[in-house]
Amino acid sequence: MATLDLVENGCVAVMLSMWPVLSHGVVAISSLATQVKIIAGVLTELLMGVLAAIWLLRWNVLRQV
Numbered sequence: 001m002a003t004l005d006l007v008e009n010g011c012v013a014v015m016l017s018m019w020p021v022l023s024h025g026v027v028a029i030s031s032l033a034t035q036v037k038i039i040a041g042v043l044t045e046l047l048m049g050v051l052a053a054i055w056l057l058r059w060n061v062l063r064q065v
Contacts, residue, residue, distance in 0.1 A: 001040055001041065001044075004034075007029065007030075007033040008033040012030060015030065
């Protein structure tokens with residue numbers, strides 16, 4: 001996700017330097033990087049929740065033995 005941050009920040013820097021005439025391509029790339037970063041973050045959080053649930057279930061089963 002750090003790479004996506006770098007792409008997004010680089011695009012913002014380019015947009016600021018081009019102001020007020022913005023390149024549609026730079027805006028689109030920045031927007032895509034932001035959307036992919038959000039999706040990756042959500043998937044990471046969901047995966048952590050699933051892994052925590054699996055660990056808790058396994059721990060509970062092993063504790064009862």
